[in-house]
Amino acid sequence: MAELKTQKNNASVVAFLGSIEDDQRKKDCFIVMELMKKITKSEPSMWGPSIVGFGSYHYKYASGREGDWFLCGFSPRKQSLTIYIMSGFSHYNEILGRLGKCKTSKSCLYINKLEQINLPVLEELISSSVEYLSKIK
Numbered sequence: 001m002a003e004l005k006t007q008k009n010n011a012s013v014v015a016f017l018g019s020i021e022d023d024q025r026k027k028d029c030f031i032v033m034e035l036m037k038k039i040t041k042s043e044p045s046m047w048g049p050s051i052v053g054f055g056s057y058h059y060k061y062a063s064g065r066e067g068d069w070f071l072c073g074f075s076p077r078k079q080s081l082t083i084y085i086m087s088g089f090s091h092y093n094e095i096l097g098r099l100g101k102c103k104t105s106k107s108c109l110y111i112n113k114l115e116q117i118n119l120p121v122l123e124e125l126i127s128s129s130v131e132y133l134s135k136i137k
Contacts (some may be wrong), residue, residue, distance in 0.1 A: 006048035008070075013044040013052050020076050028114035029076050032083065035119070036072055039127050051075045051084070057133045071130045080110040083122075087129040095125045 017033065020026040033044055033052060040054040047053040053070025060066035073084040080103075088107050089096060096102075101116040102109055109125075111117055 006051060008053065008056075008068075009046050009048070011046040011049070013046055016046060016050070016052070017076070022076075024113070025076050025081060028081055028111075029074065031114060031119075032074050032081065035123055036074070036126060039123065039130055040071055042071075045070075047073065050077075053084075055130070057086075057136055059136070071133050072126050080112050081114065083109040083111065083126070085109055085125065085129045087132040091132065092125055092128060095121060095128065099125065 013033070017026060017029050020029060029052075036042075036052075036054045037044065042055040044052045044054055047070055051070075051073050052075065053073035055071035056068045057071055058066065058068050069086065070084070071086065075082045075084075084107055085092075086107055089104050089109075096104070098118060098121045100118050100121070101113075102111050104110070
């Protein structure tokens with residue numbers, strides 16, 4: 001079975017975030033980092049060259065593929081700040097309705113500007129996802 005390309009590594013999260021050229025995106029990332037640290041009670045780690053992840057959980061698919069992944073994370077992509085909600089969004093329609101201006105895909109929340117988001121609702125969304133994943137054994 002092929003190994004995942006994105007692996008947890010020892011690169012410096014602070015150095016990575018410090019290298020972000022857009023000052024507002026950099027500020028937003030540090031805010032999200034502190035929020036995720038508070039929720040997960042975990043220190044951030046780099047996953048691959050551009051994802052900041054917190055905590056971990058073990059998954060196993062029906063196909064037999066299994067591995068470890070972060071509970072929540074984010075990446076300062078060029079187009080938007082991407083927040084990884086690993087449980088997906090199917091359980092969170094009501095929360096999403098209160099969140100603010102964003103887009104979603106399967107497990108990614110795309111935010112152009114953190115100021116367009118209700119931060120207590122973002123905290124509720126991330127907390128709910130982390131709690132859901134923490135129950136997976």
